[in-house]
Amino acid sequence: MYTQSLPNLGPPTASVLPQIQVFRHINFNRQLGDRNPEGDKPTDENILTTFNVDLDGDDLNEGISSFIIYSGYWQFFKNVGFQDPFPKIYGPGHYPKTADIGMENDTISSFKLFSVEKPAHPDVYQ
Numbered sequence: 001m002y003t004q005s006l007p008n009l010g011p012p013t014a015s016v017l018p019q020i021q022v023f024r025h026i027n028f029n030r031q032l033g034d035r036n037p038e039g040d041k042p043t044d045e046n047i048l049t050t051f052n053v054d055l056d057g058d059d060l061n062e063g064i065s066s067f068i069i070y071s072g073y074w075q076f077f078k079n080v081g082f083q084d085p086f087p088k089i090y091g092p093g094h095y096p097k098t099a100d101i102g103m104e105n106d107t108i109s110s111f112k113l114f115s116v117e118k119p120a121h122p123d124v125y126q
């Protein structure tokens with residue numbers, strides 16, 4: 001099971017909470033009918049959250065292939081514990097294939113909110 005922690009949301013000025021949904025497969029596909037290709041028990045195929053998520057010990061670790069950001073700007077990491085960040089920050093939008101946006105497929109191990117508002121980061125993907 002993944003662990004999650006409350007991100008730093010700052011003062012309560014935002015009208016919409018940061019929210020992200022990550023999926024095991026490309027195109028936001030949970031493939032519920034094909035969830036046990038190796039005979040494993042059913043697993044979390046997606047996570048919808050406002051929280052920072054560390055996938056250490058979770059079946060989705062290094063399994064995310066697409067995500068939707070509803071609000072906020074998010075940072076992804078190659079390792080658990082929010083270590084080794086990918087170079088870009090991702091803002092609101094649909095990202096149907098991580099391999100097309102600067103991350104290799106099935107390489108995300110943790111992710112967290114970078115900022116509520118658009119950051120002055122040099123590498124915001126949009």
Ligand SMILES: [Ca+2]
Nearest residue numbers: 024063064065
């Ligand atoms: Ca995957």
